[in-house]
Amino acid sequence: MNKYLVLFFLPIVFFGQNLKRSLSSENWKFKQVDTKNWLTATVPGTVHTDLLANYVIPDPFLETNEKNVQWVEKKDWEYKTSFFLSQSEMNFKNIDLQFDGLDTYASVFLNNQLILEANNMFRIWKIPVRKYLLKGENILKVVFKSAVIEEQHIAKKQSVQLPTDERVYSRKAPYQYGWDWGPRLVTAGIWKDVKLHFWNQVTLVNSSYKQVQLDSQKADLEFNTTVFSEKKQVITIKVNDSIAKVELQKGLHKIPIKYRINNPKLWWCNGLGEPNLYAFKISLFDDLQEIESQEMNIGLRTIELIQEQDAIGKSFYFKLNGKPVFMKGANYIPEDSFLPRVADSVSQKRIEDAVAANMNMLRVWGGGVYASDAFYSACDKNGILVWQDFMFACAMYPGGKDFLENVKQEVIDNVTRIENHSSLAVWCGNNEIDEAWHNWGWQKQLKYSKADSTQIWKDYQKVFHELIPNTLDSLYPEKKAIYWPSSPSIGWGRKESLLQGDAHYWGVWWGKEPFEIYEEKVGRFMSEYGFQGMPDMTTFNYFSNGNQLEFDSESIKSHQKHPTGYETIKEYMQRDYIIPKTFENYSYVSQLLQAKGMKVAIEAHRRAKPNCMGTLYWQLNDCWPVTSWSSVDYFGNWKASHYQVKQSFENLLISVGEDKEKYQVYLVNDSLQDILGNLILKTIDFNGKVLFEKTILTEVKANSSQIVYTFSKKDIPKKYRKKSVVQLQFVTKEKKVNTTFYWVKPKDLQLLKPDLKITKIDEVTYEITSNVVAKNVCLSSDEKTHFSHNYFDVLPNEVYTIKVTQPVKTVSVKSLFDTLN
Numbered sequence: 001m002n003k004y005l006v007l008f009f010l011p012i013v014f015f016g017q018n019l020k021r022s023l024s025s026e027n028w029k030f031k032q033v034d035t036k037n038w039l040t041a042t043v044p045g046t047v048h049t050d051l052l053a054n055y056v057i058p059d060p061f062l063e064t065n066e067k068n069v070q071w072v073e074k075k076d077w078e079y080k081t082s083f084f085l086s087q088s089e090m091n092f093k094n095i096d097l098q099f100d101g102l103d104t105y106a107s108v109f110l111n112n113q114l115i116l117e118a119n120n121m122f123r124i125w126k127i128p129v130r131k132y133l134l135k136g137e138n139i140l141k142v143v144f145k146s147a148v149i150e151e152q153h154i155a156k157k158q159s160v161q162l163p164t165d166e167r168v169y170s171r172k173a174p175y176q177y178g179w180d181w182g183p184r185l186v187t188a189g190i191w192k193d194v195k196l197h198f199w200n201q202v203t204l205v206n207s208s209y210k211q212v213q214l215d216s217q218k219a220d221l222e223f224n225t226t227v228f229s230e231k232k233q234v235i236t237i238k239v240n241d242s243i244a245k246v247e248l249q250k251g252l253h254k255i256p257i258k259y260r261i262n263n264p265k266l267w268w269c270n271g272l273g274e275p276n277l278y279a280f281k282i283s284l285f286d287d288l289q290e291i292e293s294q295e296m297n298i299g300l301r302t303i304e305l306i307q308e309q310d311a312i313g314k315s316f317y318f319k320l321n322g323k324p325v326f327m328k329g330a331n332y333i334p335e336d337s338f339l340p341r342v343a344d345s346v347s348q349k350r351i352e353d354a355v356a357a358n359m360n361m362l363r364v365w366g367g368g369v370y371a372s373d374a375f376y377s378a379c380d381k382n383g384i385l386v387w388q389d390f391m392f393a394c395a396m397y398p399g400g401k402d403f404l405e406n407v408k409q410e411v412i413d414n415v416t417r418i419e420n421h422s423s424l425a426v427w428c429g430n431n432e433i434d435e436a437w438h439n440w441g442w443q444k445q446l447k448y449s450k451a452d453s454t455q456i457w458k459d460y461q462k463v464f465h466e467l468i469p470n471t472l473d474s475l476y477p478e479k480k481a482i483y484w485p486s487s488p489s490i491g492w493g494r495k496e497s498l499l500q501g502d503a504h505y506w507g508v509w510w511g512k513e514p515f516e517i518y519e520e521k522v523g524r525f526m527s528e529y530g531f532q533g534m535p536d537m538t539t540f541n542y543f544s545n546g547n548q549l550e551f552d553s554e555s556i557k558s559h560q561k562h563p564t565g566y567e568t569i570k571e572y573m574q575r576d577y578i579i580p581k582t583f584e585n586y587s588y589v590s591q592l593l594q595a596k597g598m599k600v601a602i603e604a605h606r607r608a609k610p611n612c613m614g615t616l617y618w619q620l621n622d623c624w625p626v627t628s629w630s631s632v633d634y635f636g637n638w639k640a641s642h643y644q645v646k647q648s649f650e651n652l653l654i655s656v657g658e659d660k661e662k663y664q665v666y667l668v669n670d671s672l673q674d675i676l677g678n679l680i681l682k683t684i685d686f687n688g689k690v691l692f693e694k695t696i697l698t699e700v701k702a703n704s705s706q707i708v709y710t711f712s713k714k715d716i717p718k719k720y721r722k723k724s725v726v727q728l729q730f731v732t733k734e735k736k737v738n739t740t741f742y743w744v745k746p747k748d749l750q751l752l753k754p755d756l757k758i759t760k761i762d763e764v765t766y767e768i769t770s771n772v773v774a775k776n777v778c779l780s781s782d783e784k785t786h787f788s789h790n791y792f793d794v795l796p797n798e799v800y801t802i803k804v805t806q807p808v809k810t811v812s813v814k815s816l817f818d819t820l821n
């Protein structure tokens, strides 16, 4: 080919490629409808964050400002931008405008033409707009109607009122309306990316895959790529190096391509192996060049939910790659009241926090949003399985035709987006709706007639027993996604809840039962239970804006959303601890209390393996600075509970169970190998004197829980009980795990004043020692850093090495003893 011909072909090459152009960074402006003043806006964003950036509202996260910004939800808002199209962009035959998320009632105008009326925050909206576009300047306008006013209009037309409030008429993140850990900030806005998609003859709509066969020699995958063709033509599709040439007619096509991987490396969850991923690029070619492509990272694994009749009731556990796996993790809520400002790195950090705490599963809770792509990719990469709720929580929803159709599209959009992630383990219809309907007294409170109740329950069944599972099946008939209609399946007040299905146990906290009840109320898979802990002092200081920290300050009160939150903490604290006098010490002890509760629960669940096969506490994170059940606060600070959870979730756990007569030492082994080691039990008094010592050579079977030693209560001399601690260690060739155990509650311990010494070894390493037993040693710094260990017991004659993530000038230290007077 001569030089002239090459040049001649170049423009054709350029025009053949499909293009995407984000409109997010264009100059967006916004204003309240009915006012004239346009202000600068950020897209993706929310009305609240735009008002904040323009100094129209105070920061809703500070002091009691949440109250002062409530007017925002009742107004309508208008966003606009103008953008220019070049001649080459105008040359495309097709141009689609795509909104990845509009929150929620949005009318979209392009050059003054109404092109879309959106009504679901969770859907993706795609509109062919070629015919409305002009070369040169184009005006895009999005008008958001107040969701709460819309809901009131819809509610007025209904013959019966649905529990709990009018939010159920909108497909909008439930938590925005206020939760028992979240502020009411019902926002609006273009909350995800908006883009133009330019294409000519053919476009790649979506690609998905299924695993046809997986064994140790080979993995056979089938990719199904959906392509839309404008005309009869021949195109090529490549999946890495597998190629298919196909002749297309005008219309939508699903094109299968097989792909084989020899000697596949499986994807394993955290703690059981590597989360191996294979990178794939699916590309569409015409004769000359690549037109469009999609990338995905695939982990090869099988996942099953095993429910079989057994001596107790019915099992409920997951098998990953054929192995029963005990699930350890937490419930994940949205990371902010205003999600567009959450950087991908923040979501990745939360997943790292989960991994560091030895978790292998997170539940994306149904009162928030379907999580971001960054979240699921981080789960894939880190071996965190996902229990994915659909976004319905703690309320009854309508069942009319339009509502169902809207939900159906929402399911299609989100399943298509999330399903290719190997971390996805199970789809769940909703949070606590089945339980609520049967146990929360709504039917009486709202005085439903029999006919009303029947209708509302029918509507429930239409959504969660028909529409969602049927849509899942129609999307992936071959894959048969695991679907579980409601979490939990049976409410915690009923004994059947412990015999089958997943269970939420709220007898502790809501029922004010003691932590010890966790040892009895062990279900088959504990998907919620929890206890509040106050956040870091820096978090309190942040939202109090430097004001005095006192429980009766309005600012502190408004950052506790549970109606009896602080009273409940105090009631439990009195049971176990001496109530400290200062706010700071109180906050520290509240964290110890939460950590204690979680230790009791998690370890009881794990000791009960294999009858119980999962434990997901409530809740991993926060959406604003608040006192809540989270183990990591809004700013990413680990509470004492997160450090405790890390220890209680170790693959190899030493744990002590107790009944009336005895203490039993368990070894729980979640790994898939038998482990041989020495169990060393040592009782020491608070001065370090050894009162009892025993070493037992023990083999713990793979994937099991075993009792390895029993102390009879009557053998523990009374005089030692308040003054001694048991150090339990299990030492194998590779590692040493250890824990401490006290015979009495912390408030009954006769602790001695410790002389704690911190020695700086290098910029990021410290060593800690103490002359006597120092309980729950807490390290802190005025500067931002993270301690590898914290809130741990320091025993005399032992040296504890701590790492910090950022070098700091000073480290302060205190222990439980310091809170006693």
Ligand code: BMA
Pocket: 179, 180, 181, 367, 394, 431, 432, 504, 528, 618, 629
């Ligand atoms: C669970 C959750 C949330 C709630 C939490 C704490 O039931 O599903 O609804 O925030 O309890 O009360």
